Amino acid sequence: MNSHSKQINLLSNRERYIRCVLGIVLTMIFALAGYALNELPGFHYVGPLACAMFLAVLYRQLWGYPEAVRPGVEISAKQLLRGAIVLYGLKLNMDVILHQGLGLLLRDAGIVVFAILLTIGLAKRFKADASLSLLLGIGTGVCGAAAIAAVSPLLKSKDEDTAIGVGLIALVGTVFSILFTVLRPWVPLTDMQYGVWSGSSLHEIAHVALAAAPAGQNALAVALLAKLGRVFLLIPLSFILMYWMKCTGKLRPDAKVAFPWFLIGFIVTSMLGSYVFGKYIAVPSSLMNGLSQATTFMLTMAMVGMGLNVSFKALREKALLPLLVLSVTSIILAGVTFFTV
Template sequence: MAEKSVNTRFFLGVLFTFVIALVSYLLASLPVISSVGALAVAIIISIIYRNTIGYPILLQSGIQFSAKKLLRAAIILYGLKLNLYIIFNEGLTLLIFGVFVIMFSIGLMMLLNKYLKGNKSIAFLLGVGTGICGASAIAAVSSILDSDEEDTAISVGIIALIGTAFALTYSFLYPTLKVSNTVFGIWAGISIHEIAQVVLAAGTGGDNAMAFALLAKLGRVFLLIPVSFIIYYFVQKNSKTSSSKTNVDIPYFLFGFLLLAIFNTFITIPDNILIYIDQIARFLMIMAMVGLGLNVSLQALLSKATKPMIAVFVTSLLISVITLLVTIVIY
């Protein structure tokens, strides 16, 4: 009887995240809110729920399942966005460009955070999210670092809001920049955080801009794999030399991510099926954001988020300016 009760609470916990995710998904289809995105909406609703009604402790097991297991499942499915042949044959220069963006983003974020004396964990996650692919990169790296769920949720919320603001700014700037649609597309793809935000910005430049934007962006998404394993290596190394040794879980979900990328490279999957899988992955990610958002207290949000938000804004602004100048010179 007790086991049945536990299973029921687990199911209700998962269902709870599903319902809020569905509400967030529907709200994100509305004008204005659509530019913010469902991930940010889900986190905002969850934080409001936690700080007004309270954390639904009886449903914790199901909520934690969504926050951790469904999150990793979404990252694995994300691998189907990649075609490794195209990235290495048509976008090798952009791949090298992406390495620079990642190194600059993480390095500057940590430097600014040290000066501002902000939260180190959030700053690092934001550096990874800014340099690679927003929420997905933050989710992958936070799993390797075993980051506090509150820090992860705050980081995803910040990256969603800042990235959206920059994507909208790019759209308004395009008519005044007097650059080719190729340059504009590469600039958007190499500097904006999320794929959805890249699409929002690059769409202003037309089909050619969109094609180059996605090529540049997916090259950065691919770099999530080596960057994650490098981080895992250093975390494991530090745990071995530390006086208080801790076990570091091997990020098996990244192998799944890579395997699906390889599968998508050599096996042609119909576009209608890919769209369906992409929607599933996105919805799983939204459910995970609900689980993470429920762990954020308003007090912690106000105390932890301000300084990292300043740092990520400055970092994103400098990346935008530098990558635009470099793209104009090269292309």
């Protein structure tokens, strides 16, 4: 490689690095603005996470997606989100939660199957696009946009379907998470029951965190455990889809299933927080409080990254019926899980 090519490569790497930094800074600015908006009368009921996401969605509709800093925004929406979930494990009291884990996992398996079959059935009923509706059913049952992104290569989905699916999940999930937050004081559920309800019915991990956070740390921990059980089920579901596509001769040779390692991180930090810190290793309360605040802020930045993905312009003719199917599925799922908590 000559010196000119090296310079171009160096410039390209430097440009990508700058875009990453600027994108992360952008989500940080929105997060700070969300905290500021949360201080205004009325907004404190929904919290800084919802306020930051609202500002991000509004920005996307008025000025579009900030393509120049997309790499950094995606880091906030994905890597920071997973890092925050890992840190949230420190708040999980395994002594209280562990005996509920198996029950929640079995419950999650039923929810995943129910959501997918219901979405497919409604899609046939309303004559909605089958491919897009299948993606939405998997996203609703498992873990939103992450599930759609994971299975779309397996299903040979069109890029357009994947993009619309992610946008619809982000839109509906955002609306439902904010509704959950607003309704929380009036629903006849304990904080722990509310956490299970949120984790069992909402679409994204970030949406679950947004809805459950106002109910307290224990409710949030249970909600994340319920949701992460659904995330974990993405692995067997993906292998089932791979087997199905292989049997039908449609499997892409380069398709891979990514293991959700942040789930392992969440469990490890939960074990540390429950059985090591405070018992065998003394950790200052100021440090734990600082980690808690940092975790919340990281989640807020992740909300911004997700909010910037919500585009109303993508809701064209093709997306209208799938949006209806997704909305009806989400309402029924929320109702079923509410009455079975």
